[in-house]
Amino acid sequence: MTMRLADSGEGGELKRCVHDYQVNCGNCRLNGICLPLALETDDIKQLDEIIQRSKPLQKSQHLYREGDRFQSVYAVRSGALKAYKTTDDGREQVTGFYFPGEILGMDGISNNSHASSAKALETAAVCEIPFSSLERLSAMMPNLQRHFFQLMSREITEDQQLITLLSKNSADERVASLMLSISNRNAKRKLSATQFRLPMSRVDIGNYLGLTVETVSRVFSRMQKMDILLVDNKEIRILDTEGLKKMANLGT
Amino acid sequence: MTMRLADSGEGGELKRCVHDYQVNCGNCRLNGICLPLALETDDIKQLDEIIQRSKPLQKSQHLYREGDRFQSVYAVRSGALKAYKTTDDGREQVTGFYFPGEILGMDGISNNSHASSAKALETAAVCEIPFSSLERLSAMMPNLQRHFFQLMSREITEDQQLITLLSKNSADERVASLMLSISNRNAKRKLSATQFRLPMSRVDIGNYLGLTVETVSRVFSRMQKMDILLVDNKEIRILDTEGLKKMANLGT
DNA sequence: CGTTCCATTGAGATGTGTCAATTCAAGTGG
C-alpha cells in the first residue's frame, strides 16, 4: 500500500523547525525532561552559556566514533540516534536508541575516549555540552551535580533492564518491551503513546535486542495477527496496550 | 577427590585479617584501585572521615535490597558480593559480581532507592560511603568528582560489555569471558590470574550469563576436556590463557 | 525503469533449554 498512517507528531508541518538551533535551554520545550531539569532560572542561564548548538546531523552521520577523544556529552534536541559498539570480530552491537531530551556520550567519561559510536538514525539536532565546563559548573551548582549523577545512574539502571531482557525474555517479550519503551518515552515528550514512526531499521532493532531481522519481522507479523499492533513498515500503531504489556511480561 | 587445589591467594593465613575494619583509606592495600585513587594525601583523609566501616557481612546476608532507600554507595574491602534484580514474575537476574576495590550501589542514585539488591557470596567486608557526604566532598574536590564520574561511567561501559556478550556470544564465549574477567580483576588486585576460587555458584554464573546451570556445567566440562581449564568444583586453574581468549572470542 | 535496500515469509538446521537421573560434598543427628 502507498498510504501511510497519519503523521505521527514530529513529522509534518513541524518538520521545518524542530531542528532549529537558535534556541536556549530556558525556552526549549524539552527543559522539563532534559539536563536543565531541577535548575533555577539563573542556573539555567549559566548552563545555557556552555552549551554549543550546531547544525543538524544528517541521517547516518556520526556524532562521535568509538575511540574518539571524549570532550562532551550530548543532549538530543530532535530526531533520533543510535549508539553502538563494534565487537572485535567486526560486528555491531547497538547499545541504545536516543530520543529528544535524552543524554548520550556518558560512557566516554571513564577513559577520556568514547566507548561507543553514535550515529543519526534520521536528521537530528543535538546540544553539545563540553564536559570540563559541566564539571566546573557541577562543582558550583549542587543541583546540577546531583542531576548529572542521577542521569548517569539512570543510564546504568536502563542498561540493567536491557541485560535482564536479553538474558531472560523471549523474542516476543523483547520486541514488545521495546515498543512499550518507545511509547512511554514518546508520552514523556507529549507525543502520541499509541502511534509513532520508528526511526530505526529492523536490523537495528534486532541487533539491539539480540535477535535476527527475520525474528523481529516475524514477531511484528504475529503481533499484527493478534491485533495488538498495526505495523506498516516503520509506522506503528498500538491497538491494544494491555495486550502489549501482557506480551512484554513486565510490570511496566 | 578430597584434595583441593592449593589456596588461591586470599585464603590461608590471611583469612583472619582481610575482613578487619580497623583500617583507613590511607593504609588500605586497595587504595590503588578504589575510590581514593587520584586523591592527594590530605584529600584522602577527608574522604576517610566520611567512610563508615562496619562488621563483615556473613554469606548470603544482604547489604541492601531492591527498593531500599538509597543513602550510600559501598566499596568492597574483602570477600565478594552479587547484585541482582527480581523480575516482575519473581525470577532473579544477577547484574554483577563485585570484588575487593570495586564500588557498588550506584544504580540507586537515580531514584533515591536501590534498583537492585546486593548479597554477600561469602564473608565480606565493605566500606559504606554516605552519598550526601560524597556529593559535598565532590563539589569541593574536583579530582574526587571526576573520579566518581569515571567510576559511574565505567559501570556503564561494563554493562554494555555484558549486553554485547548476552546479545552476540555463544555459551562457550560467555563463560570464557567471565573467567577472563575474573582473572583480570584478580591480577589488578595482585592475586593470581591463573588460579582462584569462584565465590559464586553455578546457578549465579548461569543467571548472570543468561544460561542454565546445565549449560554452564557442560561448558566447564568441555573446557576441561580441551585442557583450557582445570575445574574442581569452585576452584579454577587456567591452563591455557591463550586458548581461553580464543574461546572467548574477544580482543580482551 | 532498473537498481538497491529493506522487510517479509518459508523450510530446515542447531544451540540451548527442559526434564530426569546420578554423583558428590558437607553437614546433622543418632
Place this chain on the structure above:
DNA sequence: CCACTTGAATTGACACATCTCAATGGAACG
C-alpha cells in the same frame, strides 16, 4: 563414626525457540 539428609554440580536424552539460508515482495531513488 556411620547413616541420613540436603544442596550443588554433572551428565544424558529429547524438545523447541530462534538462527540460517533462500526466495520473494515492496519502497525509495537515481
